[in-house]
Amino acid sequence: MAGKNSGDNRTRTSVSIFIIAGLCCFFYLLGAWQRSGFGKGDSIAVAVTKTAGENCDVLPNLNFETRHAGEAGGTDESEEVEELKPCDPQYTDYTPCQDQKRAMTFPRENMNYRERHCPPQEEKLHCLIPAPKGYVTPFPWPKSRDYVPYANAPYKSLTVEKAIQNWVQYEGNVFRFPGGGTQFPQGADKYIDQLASVVPIENGTVRTALDTGCGVASWGAYLWKRNVIAMSFAPRDSHEAQVQFALERGVPAVIGVLGTIKMPYPSKAFDMAHCSRCLIPWGAADGILMMEVDRVLRPGGYWVLSGPPINWKVNFKAWQRPKEDLEEEQRKIEEAAKLLCWEKISEKGETAIWQKRKDSASCRSAQENSAAKVCKPSDPDSVWYNKMEMCITPNNGNGGDESLKPFPERLYAVPPRIANGLVSGVSVEKYQEDSKKWKKHVSAYKKINKLLDTGRYRNIMDMNAGLGGFAAALHDPKFWVMNVMPTIAEKNTLGVVFERGLIGIYHDWCEAFSTYPRTYDLIHANGLFSLYKDKCDFQDILLEMDRILRPEGAVILRDNVDVLIKVKKIIGGMRWNFKLMDHEDGPLVPEKILVAVKQYWTLGDTNSTSSQ
Template identity: 50%
Template sequence: MANGSPKHHHQLEAKRKRLTWIVGVSGLCVLFYVLGAWQHSSPLSNLTQSITKADCDVSNHAAVSYNPPSSSSSLALDFDSHHQSQINNTASVNEIPPCDMSFSEYTPCQDTQRGRKFDRSMLKYRERHCPAKDELLLCLIPAPPKYKTPFKWPQSRDYAWYDNIPHKELSIEKAVQNWIQVEGDRFRFPGGGTMFPRGADAYIDDINELIPLTDGSIRTAIDTGCGVASLGAYLLKRDIISMSFAPRDTHEAQVWFALERGVPAMIGIMASQRLPYPARAFDMAHCSRCLIPWHKNDGMYLIEVDRVLRPGGYWILSGPPIHWKKHWKGWERTQEDLKQEQDAIEAVAKRLCWKKVVEKNDLSVWQKPPYHIDCIASRKTYKTPHICKSDNPDAGWYSLNMHILIRRISYTNLIC
């Protein structure tokens, strides 16, 4: 009776089903193995069939052979070049000779001798003027006679070899301002400046108290009239990269010192041509006694700063006329003259719809608006500069002159 119980019957049925599944799966495995072995045993016939189905000419494949790789030997790889160009070793190579050593400081498009031929109004003669075709030098500009490899960063921020920039004029003329010092065979850059005698580091800390320099909102800066670019050198430690520029003048190309220090810099001046940068390229613009007449020419230079500043970007001014009530005697200017200049700068900033953020001690900060909705409405009060839609604000090469107009910020091209 026990063997005929329903429980025993269900156990037998379950075993039978499991056995059936095992046999079925094993049979499928054997079948697939046989099929796979059969396919690999006749590759040429399969290749011929596939070519025939594709209406191809199998005669071109008559030489096809199949050699299955041996598992015991590695496949030989061909690394030889099969495409070679013919080089004519018999042809002579035109070697460009070096220029005379008197040209070691020659900058083709910033030649002071050539610049004297141009208009002196608005300092146009100091702008970029490249040589004509018949004036081109067909020789290589030599390095100074004892030039050596510059110091590596970050040591280069503080030191440069004297032989690489053999000029002591700045160390004498700017000795009180602590721009640069001569120490044996090298220059040392203490980080001082005309408006930051305590050093660029402390000066940047003062700016950081007025606007945020460490939250990532300011990443790029342009420093006008940069001296030896100490501001740009010390901004790097705050993850802000700056482009510094200054004209080539009696200081023997201050930019040369900046480049030897490893700081991005270029010879340039704000005269009549646009800066060679697209619109909204910088988060911050800076001028520390850069001697640019911001209030003149209908505010054209501030308008150019407005072009390269991003919406919401900052313009920082220190030096004349800021804090003129304290410094007017040292600047050897009258109080009336300095007050008029600051009032004129304030007026241009208002016409540009800039907001004055703060003025504290020797620093004054303005901010470009994030959009121009309110600025468009203000044109009823301020007739100039006009707000332009069609002007190409990104065109910034040397042949383009500055214009007295505001490049409109729209919602479609807003960059924050």
């Protein structure tokens, strides 16, 4: 009996040990599952990505090549998908917040009617903007600088209105851009050479530039080869398609105007600002428009003014304007420049150049009876729909420019705003970690989309730019990135983006972006839909992405899986080919990647096409 009992005891002991070990393993796995977030829709994501094969870097059914597309995929048949229909042909070039009919209902005073006026929710379109018949992929850079397919922007008015100014010429099935302009009939290159004799354009000191009233953006187009990136803007007015031409050429541009609202850029953003016969009344209203340029111009930055009223004594007859008016206009500009502590460093022919002093505060204190009114202490980067102020933005309070490196060192050097502790919650260490993280992410993207390095994508947008890590990791002369800072972002870091030698803009994605349809080749969005969850309709954001994306353009979305599952369902009705993929660190990470290609289709097509 004793032997039998000891055997039973040993059996029970073995079973107990086995049960305890099993429970330990179970709770360990349960804890890992809870920490990873697995289970929040991850099973769906894993099932989808498995269809791409064992190696998630290979997408056999998603073709990024021009004028080709793979079979549509990514949506379960059991899901109810709303098919979004094409809009009427009249909306081919629709710009919701700069709609011409709506604009004419607003007052013309101070260009108010040319500012952003977006439709209310009940008037928003819920359809897909069609491309014009015959639309083709733009030429690769640098050929795109000089040639634009006629079918992509079929407007000849500028070829007639600006025929003698060498802006644009119509030749067969293309527009040709000779590089001329109203103020540089010999070409933008020679004009920039003249500026470079005064402004340090060649050594990386001047990297970011603002071109106000840019026309077809030839100035910005020819600055590119000198490693200067220009943000160009012009209104949607009688000169049809100025900004559309600029973006078809592969030059950064937005629809915009200097009116009553502050420009959508942070303070101290640009190394140089430029106006070439831009018809902006700089001397009006005691120089308020010059004060706004001063806000976005870095201490030590340059302002270039070409055309009227400079050298009015010689040119007033050619300009067909009374010399008294021109003399008064220049007097007001000179007075405003003096008040802003801008020093005129050159005036040659019809071009004058001022430099903003680095220590403008001491300059103004030395001026006797100065009429300068300094803005009250506030955030100079808070600009979205805020009115311009009749005051001068102080230099202090948002970065130290003495430590700003020349470009390209600037790209990965610690930005002054971060070095000086002016971005809450972002230390030098966190900034460096962010840069490292985005190098890793971009490396993964290049494995997913082999065309990222080829120049296939010229105009790229990052819809939620953060510290600019995506654009910095992707940096290449073959393309540029529009870094968008959502106005509802937790941290306003657009100033940091500019300090890295990149460009960007503030925007609220509950509204349409200030651009024409089909102006971006690739759109990236990190955490955007999580940010706008419960703020506005995901469908509205996705329709806006579709509006500004070229046919056969690519999309990369990075977000939490539960959000991307909702996004995926909407995309299923949008004529996009797409796949949901795991994070580069594996399926247990709740953050996923959705990649997509917009199908090629044009006006009159009953179905989208995958090849021609």
